[in-house]
Amino acid sequence: MLTKEQLHDIKGLQLLCEANDQITLKLNWDMLQSREAQEQNDYFLYENKELIAFLGLYEFGSKAEICGMVKPDYRRKGIFSSLLDEALAVCKARKYREVLLNAPAASATAKAFLKTIPCEHSSTEYQMKWSFMELPEEKDIRIRSSKSDNDLKAEIQLDINCFDFLEDEAVDYNKKIRKDGKQQFFIIEHGEKTVGKIRVSHEKSEAWIYGFAVFPEFQGKGIGRRALRQVIWKEHRNGYDVFLDVEAKNSNALKLYESCGFQTFQAQDYYTYTDSKG
Structure with a gap:
């Protein structure tokens, strides 16, 4: 189970990254707020007590979704790759039928990173607001x-x-x-x-x-x-x-x-x- 401090840090980093990149991250807050205490689904990297990177693993039956973020000043240093390697090792141990990596369609940073790992586009999801x-x-x-x-x-x-x-x-x-x-x-x-x-x-x-x-x-x-x-x-x-x-x-x-x-x-x-x- 995530602590109030961890949830606060995730939200702060999310807002920073979204403002910097002009995107909306999908971090499945309904799931973050109800994590199982005994399961490893969240990966953090702090520096001087400041959260600089986060990755969340979300389980939907035998399918897993992964989404994360890195503070802009700390990108291209291999930080997200390290967190992803940890999460993928857990996915392999749990034997998920499918692992999906989620990225905002407008994120040039995410798409550049995805070109460096073995993956292929699966689907696009629209987020809709009622008018x-x-x-x-x-x-x-x-x-x-x-x-x-x-x-x-x-x-x-x-x-x-x-x-x-x-x-x-x-x-x-x-x-x-x-x-x-x-x-x-x-x-x-x-x-x-x-x-x-x-x-x-x-x-x-x-x-x-x-x-x-x-x-x-x-x-x-x-x-x-x-x-x-x-x-x-x-x-x-x-x-x-x-x-x-x-x-x-x-x-x-x-x-x-x-x-x-x-x-x-x-x-x-x-x-x-x-x-x-x-």
Whole structure:
């Protein structure tokens, strides 16, 4: 578990790097704030009590994502390479099926570094922010808190069906994310049936939507759109700016989000690490 001091140092370095490079780093703060005490997922380098480099390892089932940063004055000294080597050794020991390196699409520094290691571009993810638009009142969709064991089983099955998790991966992942006190878990109901799920993470004035999924047999009926509108409007009424992520090649989801008022403001690139010896 990360200490308050470590989280403060990470945030400070993040803000410095983002301002210097004119980018937005994706450090998965919902996960940083709910780390397992016994797992090594975060790598720090301090100099004179100042954090000058950080790397975070994020597990999604049998897939791992890596993102990090180095203070501008300390770059091109091999610092990030050393942290990455440590993280990749852990990835190898855990036998992840895939390791992805995350870099803001606008970061020339990150792209130059990625050219020096064995990896290939895998996908691009858009980060989207909701722009105000009037949304109709949705009366036939119910969004309620996830509370029961049956709710959890439904959420696990949705991760298997919609996000390609294996069953044991989905079980483990759902147990981990529930340790984050800033996230709220919701079940989507239609006609008294559980049809999907959605969760919301709050950070200051921001509400981030994650894990939005509808069972395949209920897709294409407008249920997901109506549920999303309901969640957006609730968060807006409560004073939050609303955000979400979507894979660029997922054209159906992208069109759905745009139709509900979301606009892309940032892109993140993902690169698959390809060195089997790493």
